[in-house]
Amino acid sequence: MKLLEKLVQTPGVPGREDRVRDLILQQTKGLFDQTHVDAMGSLLCCRKPRPRPRKLQKGSGKSITASPLKVMLACHMDQIGFLVRHIDGKGFLRVQPVGGFDTRNLFARMVTVCTAKEDLPGVLNPGGKPVHLASAEDRKKVPEIEEFVVDLGLPVEQVNKKVRVGDMVVIRASFTQVGNTVVSQCLDNRIACWEAIDAIKKLKYHDCEIWAVFTVQEEIGCRGAGPAAARVQPDVAITLDTTLCCDTPGVPAELAITEQGKGAGLMVMDSSAMTDLKLLEEFEALAKKNKIPVQRTILPRGGTDASTIQRRDMGYRVMTLVCGTRYIHTVTEMVHLVDLYACRDLLVAYLQSAK
Numbered sequence: 001m002k003l004l005e006k007l008v009q010t011p012g013v014p015g016r017e018d019r020v021r022d023l024i025l026q027q028t029k030g031l032f033d034q035t036h037v038d039a040m041g042s043l044l045c046c047r048k049p050r051p052r053p054r055k056l057q058k059g060s061g062k063s064i065t066a067s068p069l070k071v072m073l074a075c076h077m078d079q080i081g082f083l084v085r086h087i088d089g090k091g092f093l094r095v096q097p098v099g100g101f102d103t104r105n106l107f108a109r110m111v112t113v114c115t116a117k118e119d120l121p122g123v124l125n126p127g128g129k130p131v132h133l134a135s136a137e138d139r140k141k142v143p144e145i146e147e148f149v150v151d152l153g154l155p156v157e158q159v160n161k162k163v164r165v166g167d168m169v170v171i172r173a174s175f176t177q178v179g180n181t182v183v184s185q186c187l188d189n190r191i192a193c194w195e196a197i198d199a200i201k202k203l204k205y206h207d208c209e210i211w212a213v214f215t216v217q218e219e220i221g222c223r224g225a226g227p228a229a230a231r232v233q234p235d236v237a238i239t240l241d242t243t244l245c246c247d248t249p250g251v252p253a254e255l256a257i258t259e260q261g262k263g264a265g266l267m268v269m270d271s272s273a274m275t276d277l278k279l280l281e282e283f284e285a286l287a288k289k290n291k292i293p294v295q296r297t298i299l300p301r302g303g304t305d306a307s308t309i310q311r312r313d314m315g316y317r318v319m320t321l322v323c324g325t326r327y328i329h330t331v332t333e334m335v336h337l338v339d340l341y342a343c344r345d346l347l348v349a350y351l352q353s354a355k
């Protein structure tokens, strides 16, 4: 959990993923044979096959193929957040969203404004009157993102000296274990980064060539994954991500998408990608063999990096492995440990058997 906590506490909105990338590089020393940062900023990490010593190999004595199966794991490392858009005459900041927060969840939030020199604490609130002065009409209104301002508690001259348009703004929230779950901001999608790293750490032998790719700018239209896939040219691309888990009061059961604690989600399709049927069945069989809980799921609206990977170049075989997340795209995203570990264990099982 230490690594996951570090991952979620490191800010990285679309286009500003460098801190997360540096953390991953530092935390994976010795795990990969080659690493590469592409022009967009995605981190591509290659681990060559680690075949079982010959005497341990069962079967016909067939040698390992000259070109091993190339498996790409796509984990987006960006989180939803904001960039500073405007500094007004009093030093209040207006923000540009990068990724989709529901503004109903943005009242009275502590934020961090990450400037070139330092990280400044601030308070995010919509402009307008406090509850004491607001009319009944005012109180019903849900403000647009344009109405939110960040207050840095500093005079305008100092704000102008420290802050620039384009600086990253993220919400401050704690990482907490709640019952059998973890609750934090940006579990979407740092859990995927964690799953990939932890799964590879657990591997002893594998015949496939693994490309763990930590992609950029997923939250603003899956922009980094396509170019990364074009570089790797994988035989199989597995996208790791979160998905909706709406098994909570007020949502009909047929719209739950996943159920908490029922295991890793095998995404049959979402609105922008279709999982390769053979891969889906392979994952399901592996889960059964290794007694890992899984649930099939379909997401009628929404998508992941699989959307751009699948249609890149002459097309790629994709599989989307998801972890159901309650309260997704809030700063209290909740993931059940059974589901999280099931995703990781299924990944281990696949990488160990893929060839």
Ligand SMILES: [Zn+2]
Binding pocket: 076, 188, 189, 218, 241, 242
């Ligand atoms: Zn995501």
